[in-house]
Amino acid sequence: MEKEKKNTFNTPEGYFDSFHERLMDKIEDGEIKEAEASIPKSDGFSIPKGYFNSFDQKVMDKVYQKTVKVIELKSYKKFYYGAAAIAAIFIMIFGITWNNEPKVDFADLASAEIDSYFDTTDFGLSSYEIAEIIEVEELEINDILETALDKENILDYLNENVDDIEDLNLEYDDYE
Amino acid sequence: MVAEEALVKELKQKDSQAKAFEVLVNTYKERLYWHIRRIVLNHDDADDVLQNTFIKVYKNIDGFKGDSKLYSWIYRIATNEALTFLKRKSKKLGVSDEGLKTALVENLQSDVYFEGDEIQLKLQKALATLPDKQKLVFTMKYFQEMKYEEISEVLETSVGALKASYHLAVKKIETYLKSD
Numbered sequence: 010m011e012k013e014k015k016n017t018f019n020t021p022e023g024y025f026d027s028f029h030e031r032l033m034d035k036i037e038d039g040e041i042k043e044a045e046a047s048i049p050k051s052d053g054f055s056i057p058k059g060y061f062n063s064f065d066q067k068v069m070d071k072v073y074q075k076t077v078k079v080i081e082l083k084s085y086k087k088f089y090y091g092a093a094a095i096a097a098i099f100i101m102i103f104g105i106t107w108n109n110e111p112k113v114d115f116a117d118l119a120s121a122e123i124d125s126y127f128d129t130t131d132f133g134l135s136s137y138e139i140a141e142i143i144e145v146e147e148l149e150i151n152d153i154l155e156t157a158l159d160k161e162n163i164l165d166y167l168n169e170n171v172d173d174i175e176d177l178n179l180e181y182d183d184y185e
Numbered sequence: 186m187v188a189e190e191a192l193v194k195e196l197k198q199k200d201s202q203a204k205a206f207e208v209l210v211n212t213y214k215e216r217l218y219w220h221i222r223r224i225v226l227n228h229d230d231a232d233d234v235l236q237n238t239f240i241k242v243y244k245n246i247d248g249f250k251g252d253s254k255l256y257s258w259i260y261r262i263a264t265n266e267a268l269t270f271l272k273r274k275s276k277k278l279g280v281s282d283e284g285l286k287t288a289l290v291e292n293l294q295s296d297v298y299f300e301g302d303e304i305q306l307k308l309q310k311a312l313a314t315l316p317d318k319q320k321l322v323f324t325m326k327y328f329q330e331m332k333y334e335e336i337s338e339v340l341e342t343s344v345g346a347l348k349a350s351y352h353l354a355v356k357k358i359e360t361y362l363k364s365d
Binding site: 037049051055065068071 | 214223
């Protein structure tokens with residue numbers, strides 16, 4: 010039997026295993042480059058002249074909060090004592106009246122008032138910050154909804170409203 | 186490029202903090218400004234958010250553990266600040282997030298700091314239709330020319346997912362720009 014001709018050439022390890030993937034990447038890159046060609050290279054935004062030069066000082070002032078010199082209004086000083094005396098009398102009178110009334114505590118607040126406080130107050134928390142406070146593991150979706158949701162409703166909603174599955178932040182295992 | 190480790194060390198020490206903070210502001214102000222501007226669109230809003238970003242960095246530097254790079258930590262703060270700013274704005278104006286995005290793009294036509302032509306305005310309209318994350322990935326890659334690895338650290342998303350997001354965004358923008 011004729012001895013098989015030995016191939017003297019070599020390839021990097023795993024070259025053929027990843028060939029298909031690299032080929033597809035290249036094809037896709039070509040398509041993307043073509044699409045990118047139709048998108049403007051700059052977005053047209055501009056800034057006021059010298060903005061970046063003055064920015065440093067502005068932010069330093071804010072961070073270190075320069076102390077502002079307070080000018081004392083001496084001419085009004087004599088009135089302060091009179092005003093303080095009148096205020097003290099009022100505080101005494103009201104203090105005595107208030108002490109006779111029962112104390113109001115948290116339990117006395119109507120839930121409508123609490124709801125309206127939460128509705129109208131801007132807590133300045135991002136959803137990430139809220140997520141850090143609330144322990145999600147202990148929370149069921151139906152705990153925070155007035156009408157219970159079933160699986161079918163959720164799937165219908167996702168079907169209609171989510172274009173990009175990535176928005177769901179699923180781990181790969183979750184939708185495998 | 187500033188040596189990050191040394192800078193962080195100086196930022197945490199009281200005697201070197203002021204000087205180090207100046208270096209930090211100088212190093213990142215322009216990049217962060219453009220990152221924020223492309224999210225909030227308006228210059229005055231971008232200025233506010235940029236200042237708040239640096240104030241937050243200053244106040245929280247002691248909590249920076251160095252698990253990620255300094256620039257990605259700062260970028261993350263800037264991104265969150267800008268997105269939160271838009272959320273607050275839409276709440277204050279009583280409009281939906283989408284409604285606000287549309288209004289912001291409409292306002293560009295009379296904005297003295299927007300010198301874009303018709304196609305650049307159309308690009309902004311196209312960007313307003315994208316989900317937040319896709320828009321972020323697109324602007325960071327296309328305009329800020331960041332590497333996928335860098336974007337991955339900022340957005341804490343895998344490079345593969347970022348590539349898919351970017352491709353999708355480019356395709357959607359192309360379709361929008363070619364439509365009438």
